[in-house]
Amino acid sequence: MSHPRSARGVLLRLKFNLVLLAIFVLSLAGAGVYYYRFLEQGAFGDVRHDSQVMMETALAIRSYTTDQIKPHLDPLNADRFLPQTVPAFAAVETLRRLSGRYPGFEYREAALDPTNPRDRATTWEAGLIEQLATAQAKAPRDEVELSGVHGTGVARAMYVARPITISDPSCLSCHGDPALAPPSMQKVYGRNGGYGWQMGQTIGMQIVKVPMLYPLEKARSTFYSFMLSLVAVFGLMFLGLNLALSAMVIEPMARLNRRLEELATTDFLTDLVNRRRFFERLAAEMADARVHGTSLSVVMFDLDFFKRINDTFGHDSGDRVLKHTAVRIRELLRSSDCAARFGGEEFMILLRETPIDAAMALAEAVRAKIADAPFEVVGTVSASFGVAEWNHDEDAHALINRADRALYQAKDRGRNRVVRASDAPVQRVLVPMEGSEGI
Structure with a gap:
């Protein structure tokens, strides 16, 4: 008569463990989905923050070049054009040095009709410039900004773009009428691009890119560690509950069943x-x-x-x-x-x-x-x-x-x-x- 009692205990334990396993799987799935989204959003937030810092760094370099460098070097431009006096050039060259230590971090100033050919916008960048120009025209006094994710695989990066709009009349001294542009600049870049700009015109954009690979990999690593810890905790809980089930339910029930069996037989x-x-x-x-x-x-x-x-x-x-x-x-x-x-x-x-x-x-x-x-x-x-x-x-x-x-x-x-x-x-x-x- 011990076999039926043993079978009942095994069946009870099996049902208990199946219910416990179902609860764990559902809980693990729910926690996994929530925590993965949370970590992914955190990774996007970190990348966005890095993008904003990089953009503000570029603006600071531009401002410093305009205020502290350009006034001292402008007299030299009469004889030989110095691109270091151009705020955009200074920002691009300074932040480009980050790429050696931080691969994938990029700052660029792209224009539809640039003076320097290396600044010419790609097809994708040209589309962003058009979106920024439209947004700037609708809200000329607001700070317009576009952000998103571009690229795939290891090249996937978050970008932040802001319009370059002509708001300072001094810019037209070099980029307005080609006849009024400094001869030394025309000697370097020619007269085929970067002229005819007008006040209030959005001629390009500042764009920074920050790679998504490292933050997402960090988020995934954290996610896997978290899920493994949950599995380990469940394993200990599973073992503890089974021991408690045996000590507090199955064994007392088996003793009671044996006693009832004795009384019945x-x-x-x-x-x-x-x-x-x-x-x-x-x-x-x-x-x-x-x-x-x-x-x-x-x-x-x-x-x-x-x-x-x-x-x-x-x-x-x-x-x-x-x-x-x-x-x-x-x-x-x-x-x-x-x-x-x-x-x-x-x-x-x-x-x-x-x-x-x-x-x-x-x-x-x-x-x-x-x-x-x-x-x-x-x-x-x-x-x-x-x-x-x-x-x-x-x-x-x-x-x-x-x-x-x-x-x-x-x-x-x-x-x-x-x-x-x-x-x-x-x-x-x-x-x-x-x-x-x-x-």
Whole structure:
């Protein structure tokens, strides 16, 4: 009977773990989606911050060049044009030196019609300049800015772009009428580009690019560490809950089930198995004997004149006789045998792998054990026995009925004796499978 209890415990543990696993998977998926988005947004925020810092750095360089460098070098431009006096050139050249230490970081000033050919906008940049020009025209007093992600794979980068709009009339001295431009500048760059600009015109843009690879890789690494820590925590929690389940639920429940099983299958007075459990055991032993071709016998007996004992000495004395009879039976049985209180003063003994002659000898030993030693208060008590060997064809009821017939023959012959049952099978009429257990 331990297998069904064990199976119930395994089934309970399996259901518990499946529910726990489902909760963990759903929680892990939800936490993973939320935390990944959180880290990705954090990475975008870091890149955007770096982009803004780089843009402000470029503006600071431009401002410093205009205020501190250009006034000192402009007189030299009459003889030889110095591009270092151009704020855009100074910003681009200064920030370009970052690319050696910080690959992928880029600052560029792109124009639709530049003086310096290297500043000519690409097709993608030209599209951004047009968007910036449109936005600037709609809100001329606002600070216009575009940002987004450009490129794929390792070249994927976030960009921040601001329009370059002519707002200082001094710019037109070099980029207005070509005839008024410094000869030294025309000598370097020619007269084919960078002229004809007008006040309020958006001629290009400042754009910075910051690579997304490193922040996203950092975010992914953090995400994987976080998820592994969650799995580790769940593993410890899973182990702890299973130990707690075993200690607080499964084991107490198993002990309770064993106790209930004992109460359901044991006679409370004699501590022998009851009628229902005896039939279960008999069915199992018959199946085993049929498979292995072994012998199986049953001994049925009841105490002689037991009603007289109850009437004369009282039911308490009768109960003590039943208890001590059970004790005497156990002293003679093997661990593989099974003794049961079948009802009232009637007992059954199941003897596995035992032929009829050995069963008769065991029955005789039990008879002598009961009859030869007086019981307390009551004195000498005898019993009548019927013994039957299973013929591998009849069912359990037929086998017990043959033993029951032999028992009645023992009573008819004067009681306190053992009678061997007839080998002929009989109809199943006397002992029903179901019924109340006598006390």
